[in-house]
Each structure stands twice: as structure tokens, then as C-alpha cells.
Amino acid sequence: MNRKKIIEEIKQDYAIKRVKATERCDELIAELKKDSAFDKIYTDLIKKELQLMRDQYSKDCAELRKDVAELKGKIEKYLTKKHLSPSSLSPKYECHICKDTGIANGQMCECMKRELNERLSRLSSSQTNFKSFADLDKKIMNAHDIKAMEVLSTWCNNYPNVSKTNINIIGASGAGKTVLLECIAGELLKKGYVVCFKTAFELNELARLYHTGKSFGLSDAMDAEILLIDDLGTEPLLKNVTKEYLYNIINMRQVKNLPTIISTNLSQEDILNRYDERIYSRLANKAKSINILLDSTDKRIK
Ligand SMILES: [Zn+2]
Structure with missing residues (x-):
């Protein structure tokens, strides 16, 4: 086992962490979407966000931005009513700096450096x-x-x-x-x-x-x-x-x-x-x- 192999292993583990974080989020969304009121707001929000992504460099999107903000507000209210935090629909990464990619500002993130050192000492x-x-x-x-x-x-x-x-x-x-x-x-x-x-x-x-x-x-x-x-x-x-x-x-x-x-x-x-x-x-x-x-x-x- 050498350093290169260990880094490969860690990268794989990080990829799994990212998938799991996204999966947990998707499960919650699927659950909430069983309620047609939530489903409608959420589907609208996704549509408008996609439209904004597509049009933001070519058109004036002030109206669209307002709609997105409004829908986000509605979702937040809905989540609060259900005693859920407004961030519960975004994946929860262990490292908020690199979002579990292991890379921050083009360099190895501190979290990955720590993990690497721990594995090296263990080995x-x-x-x-x-x-x-x-x-x-x-x-x-x-x-x-x-x-x-x-x-x-x-x-x-x-x-x-x-x-x-x-x-x-x-x-x-x-x-x-x-x-x-x-x-x-x-x-x-x-x-x-x-x-x-x-x-x-x-x-x-x-x-x-x-x-x-x-x-x-x-x-x-x-x-x-x-x-x-x-x-x-x-x-x-x-x-x-x-x-x-x-x-x-x-x-x-x-x-x-x-x-x-x-x-x-x-x-x-x-x-x-x-x-x-x-x-x-x-x-x-x-x-x-x-x-x-x-x-x-x-x-x-x-
Ligand atoms: Zn990190």
C-alpha cells in the first residue's frame, strides 16, 4: 500500500459520502412530495430554477428571480411547519468547505489531509x-x-x-x-x-x-x-x-x-x-x- 493508493481509496470513500448525502436528501424530498401541496411548489421551483439557469445570461430575469425567491419562501414556511430546517433539502456534507469532494481552492482540503495522515499512521x-x-x-x-x-x-x-x-x-x-x-x-x-x-x-x-x-x-x-x-x-x-x-x-x-x-x-x-x-x-x-x-x-x- 502506498500513498497514491491510499489517496485513491479516500477519493472513493468521499464519492460514496457524496452519494449518501444526496440520497438522504432525495428520500426526504420523495417523502414530502407525497403531499400534493408541497409537490406543486417544489416542482414549480425546480422548473423556474432551470429556466433561470438557462436564461440568466441572455435575458433580463428579474421577474423570474422574484418567482424563485417567492417559491423558496413558501418551501421554507412549509418545512418550518413540519419542524424541518430550511437546509434539510440540501445534501448534508461532512465538510462544508469542500462539500466532501476533498478539493478546496484547487488543493487538497484540510479534511482530506487529516484523513490521509490518519490512514498513514494506521498503516x-x-x-x-x-x-x-x-x-x-x-x-x-x-x-x-x-x-x-x-x-x-x-x-x-x-x-x-x-x-x-x-x-x-x-x-x-x-x-x-x-x-x-x-x-x-x-x-x-x-x-x-x-x-x-x-x-x-x-x-x-x-x-x-x-x-x-x-x-x-x-x-x-x-x-x-x-x-x-x-x-x-x-x-x-x-x-x-x-x-x-x-x-x-x-x-x-x-x-x-x-x-x-x-x-x-x-x-x-x-x-x-x-x-x-x-x-x-x-x-x-x-x-x-x-x-x-x-x-x-x-x-x-x-
Ligand atoms: Zn473538506
Whole structure:
């Protein structure tokens, strides 16, 4: 599921809302028209309104306008007598600004923006604590890590206009890798992108279930606009599963130019030893990847 598909879904839901609003109105009119007194006024009004629409640019319609106003007054009186509001014959839209079209002044209406953000948050991992770079306390960070944070923050600001779609955040346990991933997820979600946040352990489990035909949840991670994998290397190595699916995910996403953002405490050697050359070469592909080292030791990917 991506942003474009979600917007399509919302547009369909809005179309249904508009139809329902009109239907409710039509039902009420049909009911009122059973009374021949109302039927006569209402039919006259529709006729005169149509005539006005047709003639207003070519003729003097003062008389016609007066008739329409008079008939509207009669209808209002009729409705008041029946304890109905004068607006009850017009469709009741949930949003009076865009009348449930989702478009106001040629732009996405605020109501649709709210709906989009809600759906994006629901779709993006619910257990993730989405953060913002602005929330980080720079006083407790060293200059090196502040620089790293700035690179990531700039990347998020520029996304989707970025040349490198893979980010590897490398650092020892407790170096703050997860927090940085949560910030990236939060920033991109704020920009309206669907993010899929998984620990390597969870992703491995999804791969195992997929491999054994028990669940198809892996496709969410495969196709997510942005995939974040936390703590790569902490998952158990399952035969025919871990390496194979990790390679497929990373490779497929690189081919499709979809961002994959990984945190790991594995060194270059570790990745080669634990996985294989194919996974390593994709993660370390300099043309596609940004490597962020949270603590500099010469063992780590550069
Ligand atoms: Zn609206």
C-alpha cells in the first residue's frame, strides 16, 4: 500500500459520502412530495430554477428571480411547519468547505489531509514510537553524532528528491540507532509517506511464516514506500529463510528505488561472514547507500 493508493481509496470513500448525502436528501424530498401541496411548489421551483439557469445570461430575469425567491419562501414556511430546517433539502456534507469532494481552492482540503495522515499512521507500524529530530536532546550528543543526525535530517527533508535510497546506521548497542530510525520514520510519516518499521527479528519471523505459507505479511515490508529494519544481525539465522529473504527484500527494493533504512551493530566483516557477498554488496553499494557511523572504529563500513 502506498500513498497514491491510499489517496485513491479516500477519493472513493468521499464519492460514496457524496452519494449518501444526496440520497438522504432525495428520500426526504420523495417523502414530502407525497403531499400534493408541497409537490406543486417544489416542482414549480425546480422548473423556474432551470429556466433561470438557462436564461440568466441572455435575458433580463428579474421577474423570474422574484418567482424563485417567492417559491423558496413558501418551501421554507412549509418545512418550518413540519419542524424541518430550511437546509434539510440540501445534501448534508461532512465538510462544508469542500462539500466532501476533498478539493478546496484547487488543493487538497484540510479534511482530506487529516484523513490521509490518519490512514498513514494506521498503516505504518502501530508499535513504533515515531519521533522527530527536533525532539532529540543535542546537549547529550557528541559532535560526531550531531553531524550524523544532521545528515539524516537533511535526507528526510529532501526525500523523495534523493539520489541514495539506502541508509545504514552503524553503531554499537546503546549508541542511539533505534532512536534515529524512529526519527526518520516520524519525519517521513509527517511528510505523508507510508513507513514500515520492523525489527530484524520481526522481519525474519514474517519471512519464516511467508516461507511456510502461513502468512503473507511480508509483502507489506517488500512493497512499503519506506522500510526501516532495526538491529540487523540480532535475528536468528534460519536455513533457507534469513539470507534468502533479506537478499530478496533489499535487492527488490533497490531495483524499484524504494528506500530501505537499516540499523546494525555489524561491521563490514561481520556482514560478509554472517550473510553473504550479495547482501553485503547491496548494503555497501556506494552509489545507492549512505553509511552513518555512530561510533568510529575502523572495522565498520565506511
Ligand atoms: Zn473538506
